[in-house]
Amino acid sequence: MSFFTKLFQRKNSAPIAKERLQILLAHERSSKGGDSDLLYKLQQEILKVIQRHISVDQDKVQVKVDRNTDFSTLEIDIEVPQQTDGNETTNIHIASSHSLEKNE
Amino acid sequence: MAKVIVVTSGKGGVGKTTTTAAIGAALAQTGQKVVVIDFDVGLRNLDLVMGVERRVVFDFVNVIQGEATLSQALIQDKRLPNLSILAASQTRDKDALTQEGVGKIIEELREKFDWIVCDSPAGIEKGAKLAMHFADQAIVVTNPEVSSVRDSDRIIGVLDSTTEISVNGGKMEKFLLITRYDPNRAARGDMLNTDDVLDILSIPLLGIIPESPEILKASNVGAPITISDNPSAAAQAYIAAAKRLQGEDIAINIPTERKGFFDWLFKRSH
Numbered sequence: 001m002s003f004f005t006k007l008f009q010r011k012n013s014a015p016i017a018k019e020r021l022q023i024l025l026a027h028e029r030s031s032k033g034g035d036s037d038l039l040y041k042l043q044q045e046i047l048k049v050i051q052r053h054i055s056v057d058q059d060k061v062q063v064k065v066d067r068n069t070d071f072s073t074l075e076i077d078i079e080v081p082q083q084t085d086g087n088e089t090t091n092i093h094i095a096s097s098h099s100l101e102k103n104e
Numbered sequence: 105m106a107k108v109i110v111v112t113s114g115k116g117g118v119g120k121t122t123t124t125a126a127i128g129a130a131l132a133q134t135g136q137k138v139v140v141i142d143f144d145v146g147l148r149n150l151d152l153v154m155g156v157e158r159r160v161v162f163d164f165v166n167v168i169q170g171e172a173t174l175s176q177a178l179i180q181d182k183r184l185p186n187l188s189i190l191a192a193s194q195t196r197d198k199d200a201l202t203q204e205g206v207g208k209i210i211e212e213l214r215e216k217f218d219w220i221v222c223d224s225p226a227g228i229e230k231g232a233k234l235a236m237h238f239a240d241q242a243i244v245v246t247n248p249e250v251s252s253v254r255d256s257d258r259i260i261g262v263l264d265s266t267t268e269i270s271v272n273g274g275k276m277e278k279f280l281l282i283t284r285y286d287p288n289r290a291a292r293g294d295m296l297n298t299d300d301v302l303d304i305l306s307i308p309l310l311g312i313i314p315e316s317p318e319i320l321k322a323s324n325v326g327a328p329i330t331i332s333d334n335p336s337a338a339a340q341a342y343i344a345a346a347k348r349l350q351g352e353d354i355a356i357n358i359p360t361e362r363k364g365f366f367d368w369l370f371k372r373s374h
Contacts, residue, residue, distance in 0.1 A: 013324035
């Protein structure tokens, strides 16, 4: 690293790029076919369990993931109508974390 | 009325995805509701350039096949809440997109957004044709370089013959966006200049984006280049291009070389 490079070094973007790629590729390689299939199955099965007891509008279900180095988080938010009167709603929030290693 | 724009080029690597992210963000920064869609099934990258790659749950194909609703698949940008992205599928094959399915989704998006910006894959195969099929306007991204200009000419022909608007006897509005413009090489006469490219392609010019290290930095960190407190020359050129799309009459600035002491010092340091 030259004197000038050091002098003008600001926050570099390449290390950020590398980290983002490593996380992304670790996920893409570990789950053949990507993990959207897994998430889809999870969502469907969780929904089925809930639908046994209450009716749920498919559009009121939000699934969120955040992929990280050691673990990912999966959140499912389900908005269900209150049993007594249709106007009020309750939210069911399911969150889970799973590590990459366990999936393999 | 919502507008559907396709960002296309024929040739790969000219800056379609960067442009989609930048124009999408610039439009959203004016307060409009914008969705950017990745049509590159199997090789998605718009999510990465937009910095939402860790948050993709459902994609375009999931919605077409009824496995997820549109609102479940749309990812809202954390920096610009009125900007959303619909990712392409990384895993399915290209035939998973159907014209009917795409049409339905675009219809639905027209009701929710002011601008729908479609990032086309390279080539003139099915994916590229689907990306442009329902568009009202096209941004043809071209580098000032012979093979890119030739491919752009080809894609202009496809835009005028296979899209819905052209099949129905209408005319697709097309704009030229010159990217990776190097003022030094243009000054030396070593690069096709803007007039040369415009002469050959003869469609209106939307803007000229100078070659800039800031573009690589923006994709490194996953932020559209226009999202910056201190926008670079390239970002400013994209912001101006977005304003022209919105009908503003802004003079087009041909990038020129600046040779200040600091530029010189800076060049040395890298």
